[in-house]
Amino acid sequence: MEGSQPKSQVKPRAASLTRDPERTRAAILRAATAEITAKGLTGARVDAIAARAGVNKRMLYHYFGDKQGLYLAVLEHTYAAIRAAEIGLNLTELDAAAGMRRLVLFTWQYFIDHPEFLSLLATENMNRAAYLKTSKQIRTLHAPLVGMIEVLLKRGAAEKVFRAGIDPIELYISIAALGFFYMSNRHTLSTIFGENLSAPERLARRGEHIVEVILAFLKPTKS
Amino acid sequence: MEGSQPKSQVKPRAASLTRDPERTRAAILRAATAEITAKGLTGARVDAIAARAGVNKRMLYHYFGDKQGLYLAVLEHTYAAIRAAEIGLNLTELDAAAGMRRLVLFTWQYFIDHPEFLSLLATENMNRAAYLKTSKQIRTLHAPLVGMIEVLLKRGAAEKVFRAGIDPIELYISIAALGFFYMSNRHTLSTIFGENLSAPERLARRGEHIVEVILAFLKPTKS
DNA sequence: CTGCATAGTAACCGTATAGTTACTTAACCG
DNA sequence: CGGTTAAGTAACTATACGGTTACTATGCAG
Numbered sequence A, B: 001m002e003g004s005q006p007k008s009q010v011k012p013r014a015a016s017l018t019r020d021p022e023r024t025r026a027a028i029l030r031a032a033t034a035e036i037t038a039k040g041l042t043g044a045r046v047d048a049i050a051a052r053a054g055v056n057k058r059m060l061y062h063y064f065g066d067k068q069g070l071y072l073a074v075l076e077h078t079y080a081a082i083r084a085a086e087i088g089l090n091l092t093e094l095d096a097a098a099g100m101r102r103l104v105l106f107t108w109q110y111f112i113d114h115p116e117f118l119s120l121l122a123t124e125n126m127n128r129a130a131y132l133k134t135s136k137q138i139r140t141l142h143a144p145l146v147g148m149i150e151v152l153l154k155r156g157a158a159e160k161v162f163r164a165g166i167d168p169i170e171l172y173i174s175i176a177a178l179g180f181f182y183m184s185n186r187h188t189l190s191t192i193f194g195e196n197l198s199a200p201e202r203l204a205r206r207g208e209h210i211v212e213v214i215l216a217f218l219k220p221t222k223s
Numbered sequence C: 001c002t003g004c005a006t007a008g009t010a011a012c013c014g015t016a017t018a019g020t021t022a023c024t025t026a027a028c029c030g
Numbered sequence D: 001c002g003g004t005t006a007a008g009t010a011a012c013t014a015t016a017c018g019g020t021t022a023c024t025a026t027g028c029a030g
Helices: A021-039 A046-053 A058-064 A067-087 A096-113 A115-126 A130-134 A136-140 A144-158 A168-184 A186-193 A200-218 B021-039 B046-053 B057-064 B067-087 B096-113 B115-126 B130-134 B136-140 B144-158 B168-184 B186-193 B200-218
Strands: none
Touching: A021 A046, A021 A058, A021 A067, A021 A115, A046 A058, A046 A067, A058 A067, A067 A096, A067 A115, A067 A130, A067 A136, A067 A144, A096 A115, A096 A144, A096 A168, A096 A200, A115 A168, A115 B115, A115 B186, A130 A136, A130 B186, A136 B186, A144 A168, A168 A186, A168 A200, A168 B168, A168 B200, A186 B115, A186 B130, A186 B136, A200 B168, A200 B200, B021 B046, B021 B057, B021 B067, B021 B115, B046 B057, B046 B067, B057 B067, B067 B096, B067 B115, B067 B130, B067 B136, B067 B144, B096 B115, B096 B144, B096 B168, B096 B200, B115 B168, B130 B136, B144 B168, B168 B186, B168 B200
């Protein structure tokens, strides 16, 4: 352990000193995501991002132009990540109700696992979606869950286990809302109610609650 | 209109030049609320707040200590306002289902009318509720809607129009979530879906959707 | 009617911050 | 292998920003 290896000193510090644009770019993006989602766009400091990434500040400007360009890259990267995860969801083997349950729980779990996505959306909505509107990339990334919901609704209606005439976008918003609000506002809610809403058992309970609410809404009225 | 009144010139400019601590304080608070809810705490500029309020910047420090003190005052004032509105809600004359409908629509309408409340909560959650936790005032301001929901749930269960065993806090969070998320994320959602979610008819439709979702969840299962 | 506390003004200040300049060094291509 | 391009560094800069200093004016208590 304490011995030095005089033999193979060809590139002892190569891994960290060798130039590697992709790694540097990725490190900046990671650091920026952490800093911006923790402090917001205006609260984030470019010096802090550079320090966190372990790169010279100049590199942020080299790769991303300016702070706003970096923010846009973070936004696009984060949206691309959730879209990719959504596309990985396969519901074809399940019946309509089980498929809907899986879709709802998938969404809920994604929010639990990716608080940075919630923070970033909050930040971008404070900006009135100004950056999102400029991103052609994100606007071509259609939300696949809406399409999946549409299919489930049709199948469910055919199987007579769901009501007909439900708007998939309205439903998608509700599924997202029930999880998003709980997670994104967990700090104020926990304070107001004097309960720790982030406790694992509380999160599991919330997931079941959301499923119940959505399935109750979809259930045909026996009249 | 154009004539001057030479008679009563005792205090011609009195209203704007006379000292008036309460009015000045209120003007600062109003301006700070607008600036902070538009830009966030870190994005808000004390010079902008002073200019908007039409007062000397020094006065912000005179009345509120520093920027953080001003933010806390905005937070407390905004929470006090919603609590006051909630207390004004009277559901005693309605049956359980009608009462629940009114409570849900009241919450929804409050979010529509008070976007500053939504922005401020988003900002405070980015702060991980750090300021809320320091405010004894807000923490003594219990959410009255939870109590009202509890009463409605009991009455509804007795009338056999609601299921039994529903947690009022979980339900409160869901009622808030279905409206809050839609409004607070309306900019990104409108962009993604290419629809204007802020259109009045869309808001009305959303209100009815939320009522439907909540009442379906409360409905007893005929099994 | 005066003097003292408080409301209010204007100019100022230190520093934090986004962004730049001027330069060096590695890598790759012909 | 040499030279052009891109990756990377260090030091710097202009300014925006939160906060302060030093002062003036008002109004009310005694």
